[in-house]
Amino acid sequence: MAIGTLLVDDQQLVRAGLRMLCESTEDITVVGEAATGAEAVRLVPGTSPDVVLMDLRMPGMDGTTATRRILADRPATRIVVLTTFDDDDHLYPALAAGACGFLAKDAAPGELLDAVRQAAVGGSPFSGAVLRRLVGQATTAWRAERPAAEAPALTEREREVLALVGAGLSNAEIAARMHVGLTTVKTHVGSLMRKTASPSRVRLAVFAIHHGLA
Incomplete structure (x- = not known):
C-alpha cells in the first residue's frame, strides 16, 4: 500500500x-x-x-x-x-x-x-545539521524543565552508540564509525530509547548530553 x-x-x-x-x-x-x-x-x-x-x-x-x-x-x-x-x-x-x-x-x-x-x-x-541545531535548543529547554535523573544501566556498546547519537550522527554515520551493520545500530538505538524513556531521537540525544554521555 x-x-x-x-x-x-x-x-x-x-x-x-x-x-x-x-x-x-x-x-x-x-x-x-x-x-x-x-x-x-x-x-x-x-x-x-x-x-x-x-x-x-x-x-x-x-x-x-x-x-x-x-x-x-x-x-x-x-x-x-x-x-x-x-x-x-x-x-x-x-x-x-x-x-x-x-x-x-x-x-x-x-x-x-x-x-x-x-x-x-x-x-x-532527521537531517544531521538540523538534529544538531535542535539538540542544542532542546538541551537548554530540557534542563530548565527537569533535573538530571540517574542514567540507567547501559552496556559499553550502548554508551558508545548513545554518545554518537548525542553528537548528532545518523544511524548510517554511526554504523560507519563503529564498523557495524545498520541493523545493529537501529537495534541499539531502539533499546536506548526504551531504557531512557526517550520518545524521539532528539530526546535521546538530549539525554546523552544532559548526563554527560555525549
Whole structure:
C-alpha cells in the first residue's frame, strides 16, 4: 500500500516540486496539498494521510500550531517538518508539538523520500545539521524543565552508540564509525530509547548530553 502524504507549504512552487518527487515513486502518493496550517488541519480528516510534510512558517496558523492540532485529533499521523536555517526559533516548539522528524528543505531528493518512508513505519528521520541545531535548543529547554535523573544501566556498546547519537550522527554515520551493520545500530538505538524513556531521537540525544554521555 502506498504511503499517503499531505504536502503543507505556502509556496506553490515548493509544493509542486514535492509532488513531482513523491509521484516519481511507486510507494508514496500525494493525498492533498495545503498552503496554510489551517488548511492542513481541515484537510487531514478527509485525506487521512500517513505522513504530513509540514512547513513551519506560513501565514495565519503556523506549522507548529497545525502539528499540535492535527495530532490532538489524529495522534497516529506522522508529521515531518521541513525547515530552513531561518527556522531555528521554531524547531523546539515543533518538536514539543509532536513532530516526529525534521528535514532541511535543501535535502537531497533521496533523503526526503527516505524520510517519508521512515516516518511511515514509526521512525524519526532527521537531517544531521538540523538534529544538531535542535539538540542544542532542546538541551537548554530540557534542563530548565527537569533535573538530571540517574542514567540507567547501559552496556559499553550502548554508551558508545548513545554518545554518537548525542553528537548528532545518523544511524548510517554511526554504523560507519563503529564498523557495524545498520541493523545493529537501529537495534541499539531502539533499546536506548526504551531504557531512557526517550520518545524521539532528539530526546535521546538530549539525554546523552544532559548526563554527560555525549
